[in-house]
Amino acid sequence: MCVGVPMQLVEINYPSGIAEAKGVKREIGLQLMPEHVLAVGDHVIVHVGYAIEKVDRKLADEIWETLDEVLQLMDEEENSA
């Protein structure tokens, strides 16, 4: 629930927008961030459907790497449990 995931903004209709991660697009809320700091192509950290902060691409990739690892380990555990 509390896991924040990085997503890339592909469309902005402030105060909402469309963001994408891993090929999945989703409508997200942008009202927690000032409109003028956001641009299409930016990466943002999304919590329960709302962008809470910007993040650069490199860090976004690193965060996904960790998330992928943990998610995979959890899957393996779940299947073996």
Added chain:
Amino acid sequence: MKTTQNILKHIRSLVPADRKVRIMNVCGSHEHTIAFSGMRTLLPESLEIIPGPGCPVCVCPESDIINAISLSTRDDVILVTYGDMLRVPSKEGSIRSRGRNYRMITSPSEAVALARSNPDKKIVFFSIGFETTTAPTAAILETGVPDNLFILSSHRLTPTIMEVLVKDQEIGIDGFIAPGHVSAIVGANAWNVFSEQYGIPTVVAGFEAESLMLGITEILIQLKRGMASTGNVYAGVVRPEGNVQARAIMDRYFEVADVNWRGIGHIPASGLELRDAHAMKDARKVFGLPEIKESHIPGCLCGTIVLGKAYPSACGLFKKACTPKTPKGPCMVSMEGSCNIWFKAGSA
């Protein structure tokens, strides 16, 4: 990998030989990384990394869960909440086992959509969590919600519970790893109180093992030098002042309240309720919800674990009667609960 090895070497050289150092993390995602990376087994024995109150589902009062169950049995109500909340046990069962009209949502915006598509029903959003989920709930109120949407707020404040832990001498915390995304909202400066008033180094870290180890290193360096300040190894996301706009929106709708923490008790000024100006959105007031006495789950140490006073392995039910499939307490239900994380990561 080379950097990880180097950081580990550095950490080993910094840990004092003559005493224990206790560093607490207060974030379920941090505990995930620590448990799943097996980091504890690589660190010196005298360095303890203690999981603290990083699980909002675990501390949500039983009273709120029971009220949510009873709201969901009304014909005119649909109760919505995050997935983990549906499975948390109470003395009256869980929302999933005892509730009737309920739905899982993954975002507050889904509660708004449901209210729009069900104008003849009252939608009650059981909204729980720390700052990272409070802000999105405030965001829907800011944009405007339909008249038939109500909020049952069970939001909690991270800095306040951390201060309670610091004052509790029994735990003896030498340093805090501050949660990455909560910090994005409250700002790295929100943690200054710990270094300035209590002399406890506090470092904001990200979620990769490397970032966490860097955070631990910085705390150890500060301890060695006999200093304390707020550090930030997650500066790519967390600014000193945090997300000012998000906090302004939260402040418009929520006010600080004295609230209960499950398994812990009543803590002054540690939660958020809707302001009086928004009473018509407040499920507690609109439905006249009673305060129900909290009970204790026999054998469950969840509250003690949340406070960092015991590890999951200290509980006699851990991995025996209590597993993710048969959870006895909230810490085994939530993906952010220490018992759940330790079970899945195979920690002893």
